[in-house]
Each structure stands twice: as structure tokens, then as C-alpha cells.
Amino acid sequence: MNTPSWRDRLLLQEDLNFLLTNRIPRLALTRLMGRYSRIRSRWLTRLSIAVWRWFTDLDLSESAQQEFDSLHACFTRALRPGARPFVPDPTLLASPCDAIVGECGPVQGQQVWQAKGFPYTLADLMGSAELAARHADGQFxxxxxxxxxxxxxHAPHDLAVERVTYISGDTWNVNPIALRRVERLFCKNERAVIETRLAADGSRLTLVPVAAVLVASIRLHALDVRLHLGYRGPHAIPCAARYAKGDEMGWFEHGSTILVFxxxxxxxxxxxxxxQRVRAGQALLRRVPSPAPSAGTAEPGP
Incomplete structure (x- = not known):
């Protein structure tokens, strides 16, 4: 068995990890990171990426470009065409992004779990009792x-975006360590509630991108504004944007979380x-066939 390096032991030490990523001036550092990431300098960007790689498993082999003039350009990089094929089966909902799956499964009434012993409600997350009711007893x-x-x-299915609600908030880290310590964390952080309907049958699908420390900026192609801590526009924004399965919908400017309902x-x-690790385009949810009517309940013939 390989012995973890001192760096891995440091990063995995829960108390220290939580202290360094949460007990800090989160909002100020997030704004500072946003400004720093947009500095246009090839040499500074190369240095920043080298430091970034020292702490993470950053892999740019699939990137459409290999040289970047800012850290922001690297964060929001596009991939080579065809790097993320989307499952074509219309009964399958694809993952909208590359990610690690966290809590998942049935919504219990309108209650969801961010971690064991840490529930939150759909209404608290989405800011709408009506929208929450539409997803009661569904899946997340x-x-x-x-x-x-x-x-x-990306769009997990053929769909239309009807409304985006921006909810300003904090920037707690969203890693598993914080999720086990901060109650209702997703309901406290900055987030966007993206209400959509599937093109096939009009059923509801709601995506909630949640920002985090060092990343409080969300860009959606359906809007002509960037949602971030300094945004002062309307919070409920009607939309009429249509996407085919796999079409790009937007991006984060670092790493964070997307909740699917x-x-x-x-x-x-x-x-x-x-x-489980998933890639954008992999099957995430499947349509459950409606039960066929039993012979005893069939309507009599003429």
C-alpha cells in the first residue's frame, strides 16, 4: 500500500481543510480571486497553472487550446469537439457536467440531504414554494x-429554459468536509435556479448551480449578464432559450456544484x-416506464 505524501495528508486533514477554506474572509477572497484570474499575462498564467497542478490533478490534454492568456481562460476552457458525447437515448437524462456524484436519490416529500444528518428543503433552496412542490417526491x-x-x-436533454432566479448569498466551500459541518449550506450560498421544461413531454427539470469560495460567478448563455456577487439586476429573469441535448448552457469560473431535480x-x-465520477454526457437519470394497465381494469369492448 502506498503511503500518502505529506501534501496529501495535509489536504485530507479535516479540521485544517475546513479552517483554511472556510474560516477566512470568504467574500473578500472570492472577489480578489475573480480579479486575479482576469489578469492577462502569459507568464503569470503559466506560473499559476503550475501551482494549481501542484495541489490538484489538473489535466489539459482534452482542452481545445493549450496556451492561455489568463487563469480565467483556463478555468473556463472549452474542450476539443467530440470530447464529451451525450447519450442519445431519449429516455435517459445525461449529466450536464463533469463531476463527482454526491448525495442522490429520492426527494422525501420536499426534503433533500446534503450529507448524512444534514437535510434541507426544496423551498429553502429554490426560494419558491410553488417550484418546490413540482419536485416533491421526485429524484435529485x-x-x-x-x-x-x-x-x-450542458443541456442534459432537449429542453427550454423558462426562467432563471438569481439568489445572492455566501461562498462556503462545497466540499464533503464542509457539507458535513455547515447546515443548509446550499441554501446559504450564492446560486441560480434554472427552470426548464423537457421538449418531449413538457415535464419539469430544475438545475441549481451553486457557487462556492473563490467561485461566485456563473455565466449562462440564456442571459446577457454575468451573475456574480456584484450583480444588482432583477433576481427573477424570464427566458425563452431552447437547447438540444448536449448544447452548452454556461460555465462556472472555478469549481462548484450543480443540483439536478x-x-x-x-x-x-x-x-x-x-x-462516482461522471462525465458530461453520461447517463444520470432514466425515465421509469408507466405501469401497463392490468387486465382486470381494462375498459370493456363495444
């Missing part, structure tokens, strides 16, 4: 993007479980 999947992952997210009638796709 928590998708956590690490800092080194591909940060763009569907109404009853769906189940987790085969193999989807907490801790």
Missing part, C-alpha cells in the same frame, strides 16, 4: 465539480451512486 442528484475539472455545463417518474441511471 448532487454533482460536485472540483477546481481541476472541466467547468462548462426532476419530478416523479424518473430514477437514477444504472451505476449512478455517491462517490
Amino acid at each position: 442528484v448532487t454533482l460536485r465539480l472540483t477546481s481541476s475539472m472541466y467547468h462548462r455545463f 426532476v419530478p416523479p417518474g424518473w430514477a437514477l441511471a444504472d451505476g449512478v451512486a455517491a462517490g
